[in-house]
Amino acid sequence: MRFGVSILITVWLLVGCKPQNAPPLDQQLYIxxxxxxxxxxxxxxxxxxxxxxxxxxxxxxxxNAGWHRARIxxxxxxxxxxxxxxxxxxxxxxxxxxxxxxxTQIVQVLADWQAQGLSLSGVEIDHDAGNTRLPAxxxxxxxxxAALPAHMALSITALPAWLGSAxxxxxxxxxxxxxxxxxxxxxxxxxxxxxxxxxxxxxxxARVTDKPFYLALPAYxxxxxxxxxxxxxxxxxxxxERSGERRELLxxxxxxxxxxxxxxxxxxxxxxxxxxxxxxxxxxxxxxxLTTLRAVARGxxxxxxxxxxxxxxxxxxxxxxxxxxxxxxxxxxxITVKARxxxxxxxxxxxxxxxxxxxxxxxxxxxxxxxxxxxRAIGWARCAxxxxxxxxxxx
Numbered sequence: 001m002r003f004g005v006s007i008l009i010t011v012w013l014l015v016g017c018k019p020q021n022a023p024p025l026d027q028q029l030y031i032x033x034x035x036x037x038x039x040x041x042x043x044x045x046x047x048x049x050x051x052x053x054x055x056x057x058x059x060x061x062x063x064n065a066g067w068h069r070a071r072i073x074x075x076x077x078x079x080x081x082x083x084x085x086x087x088x089x090x091x092x093x094x095x096x097x098x099x100x101x102x103x104t105q106i107v108q109v110l111a112d113w114q115a116q117g118l119s120l121s122g123v124e125i126d127h128d129a130g131n132t133r134l135p136a137x138x139x140x141x142x143x144x145x146a147a148l149p150a151h152m153a154l155s156i157t158a159l160p161a162w163l164g165s166a167x168x169x170x171x172x173x174x175x176x177x178x179x180x181x182x183x184x185x186x187x188x189x190x191x192x193x194x195x196x197x198x199x200x201x202x203x204x205x206a207r208v209t210d211k212p213f214y215l216a217l218p219a220y221x222x223x224x225x226x227x228x229x230x231x232x233x234x235x236x237x238x239x240x241e242r243s244g245e246r247r248e249l250l251x252x253x254x255x256x257x258x259x260x261x262x263x264x265x266x267x268x269x270x271x272x273x274x275x276x277x278x279x280x281x282x283x284x285x286x287x288x289x290l291t292t293l294r295a296v297a298r299g300x301x302x303x304x305x306x307x308x309x310x311x312x313x314x315x316x317x318x319x320x321x322x323x324x325x326x327x328x329x330x331x332x333x334x335i336t337v338k339a340r341x342x343x344x345x346x347x348x349x350x351x352x353x354x355x356x357x358x359x360x361x362x363x364x365x366x367x368x369x370x371x372x373x374x375x376r377a378i379g380w381a382r383c384a385x386x387x388x389x390x391x392x393x394x395x
Contacts, residue, residue: 026273028053036073039281058086074116085122092128099143122153134167141174160201172209183218195259206268221250221286289371295326304329308391334394335362341384
């Protein structure tokens with residue numbers, strides 16, 4: 001009898017000591033467009049259920065161009081109602097930070113936002129200071145902290161390169177939280193993101209700070225092109241008026257999904273959540289679709305489901321490519337359609353057409369992406385018969 005009781009007690013202790021599932025990591029969004037457009041309305045509305053907090057670009061300081069404010073839609077943000085953090089971008093090439101001038105600019109933009117009815121929960125400073133300038137940066141943050149309302153949280157965007165600095169512990173003590181940027185932190189030619197390196201940095205950051213921290217993760221792409229001297233130029237949201245070949249780089253949703261799951265299953269100490277850069281708009285050609293971003297944030301299995309859609313009127317068929325999955329897809333390399341009695345057919349931009357007696361073959365001419373849930377016209381055909389079930393899409 002005693003033996004049975006001891007077994008029960010042992011089992012109870014083992015069950016009681018089993019680690020419980022960690023609570024879901026908080027999911028937030030950066031809004032980084034300098035000029036707001038009507039597309040922000042739908043983007044905010046459709047992101048509301050999956051992302052708790054908005055971190056919105058408010059003000060930027062450049063070495064030669066001075067101060068620039070983002071032109072936000074304050075009524076839209078007010079109606080959205082989520083916690084709001086204003087992000088101040090201080091370019092890393094600034095020779096120094098004039099504490100009084102910078103603080104005055106920040107306090108003024110915050111006051112202007114509040115005058116427009118916006119309730120701010122915090123301010124984030126994004127400054128790529130070199131390691132030798134971290135002590136001066138810490139002094140600036142103390143100065144700024146004293147000028148902010150006591151209830152307003154202060155955070156910073158942080159660089160993995162700071163992990164090698166003995167000044168880092170003192171720096172993170174000046175703020176309430178930090179956001180470790182683990183994307184595009186070095187030469188973009190080496191890629192936007194390395195998930196293994198990002199996880200190492202996150203674990204390293206957890207050993208430095210005893211305050212909450214977040215990871216800033218990429219949901220976007222850039223293009224690389226060369227200037228007249230051959231140096232790389234990075235084109236992102238704003239087009240660069242320059243001809244020449246562009247090499248497109250895009251963060252891989254599958255890699256980010258795997259990293260997010262690893263962080264959820266075994267989060268580093270003090271990791272509070274993930275912040276995705278950036279809120280995608282319907283016309284944002286270098287960002288994941290919001291459908292894909294939401295699927296990654298939810299931890300859903302990712303898949304593309306490509307298929308052809310036909311609409312016919314008086315023997316004229318419009319041929320469209322659709323993606324019914326939750327993962328954005330590259331344009332397929334080859335699409336074939338069984339058809340007979342065709343008087344004419346043609347491909348639209350991005351594809352070339354080869355017409356045979358009973359087959360239409362569309363071949364990709366350039367790279368492109370079809371967003372999850374999206375459609376794209378690829379061509380037309382005037383034919384007696386199109387066998388819709390005989391079409392085939394090659395990745």
